[in-house]
Amino acid sequence: MEKLAKHYLIEAFYILKKNIVYVLIPTILSSCFYLSIFVPSDFFELFFFTIGIILLIIFPLYYGQFIEIISSGQKDTWLNIFNNYWLKVFVVNIILKIPTILFGLLFTELSTLKEILSFIIDVITIYVLPLVLFKKEIISSINLGIKCLLGNMKYSAPLVILLIFSSVFSILVTKIINIINIQFLSYSISILLIFIPIFIGFTIFIAASLILKENLLMTLYEVR
Numbered sequence: 001m002e003k004l005a006k007h008y009l010i011e012a013f014y015i016l017k018k019n020i021v022y023v024l025i026p027t028i029l030s031s032c033f034y035l036s037i038f039v040p041s042d043f044f045e046l047f048f049f050t051i052g053i054i055l056l057i058i059f060p061l062y063y064g065q066f067i068e069i070i071s072s073g074q075k076d077t078w079l080n081i082f083n084n085y086w087l088k089v090f091v092v093n094i095i096l097k098i099p100t101i102l103f104g105l106l107f108t109e110l111s112t113l114k115e116i117l118s119f120i121i122d123v124i125t126i127y128v129l130p131l132v133l134f135k136k137e138i139i140s141s142i143n144l145g146i147k148c149l150l151g152n153m154k155y156s157a158p159l160v161i162l163l164i165f166s167s168v169f170s171i172l173v174t175k176i177i178n179i180i181n182i183q184f185l186s187y188s189i190s191i192l193l194i195f196i197p198i199f200i201g202f203t204i205f206i207a208a209s210l211i212l213k214e215n216l217l218m219t220l221y222e223v224r
Contacts, residue, residue, distance in 0.1 A: 008210045024201060025058065031194050036170065060089030064133060163204055
């Protein structure tokens with residue numbers, strides 16, 4: 001591999017910087033959950049449901065748009081992005097969360113181990129979602145994505161380290177916000193603390209996609 005992983009991370013940073021609105025929108029929406037105390041009780045469930053549905057819709061769209069930017073150098077219409085990518089992102093995320101869900105149901109008291117399992121799955125599937133969106137296939141992409149990481153663990157170390165930082169940071173975010181009692185201050189800080197993990201998550205996704213495009217280009221596009 002000609003480039004080091006850190007070079008792809010830098011390139012991913014600049015792509016994300018040009019499309020920073022894709023980070024700002026989910027950040028603001030996610031931070032709205034901390035304003036729930038100001039929502040009338042009659043609309044409390046509707047408020048949470050609405051924000052959750054919006055996030056469920058837009059995240060896969062942003063992933064799809066980044067794939068278009070990486071693969072073709074330009075954005076596609078949101079309708080095409082929805083038709084081509086949304087369901088695949090949704091399905092693969094459900095599949096990847098099944099082990100954690102089952103573990104949580106079987107071992108309800110082992111919450112720490114559940115979090116560790118979730119983190120391990122996130123690590124070993126770094127390349128899975130980009131592959132799914134490139135190849136338009138799910139099962140084969142899961143297998144190939146895991147092989148890509150395990151076969152190039154040393155090369156992919158910067159991505160893994162960044163993911164570790166993001167996971168630890170997310171845990172600290174929850175604890176810090178719970179400690180802060182001043183509601184406005186809590187909300188203001190939550191915007192920044194939510195922004196960072198989302199930014200890192202997209203950066204890892206874009207970097208992984210760039211690595212796959214440059215190093216598995218022939219294989220991926222033959223499948224497409």
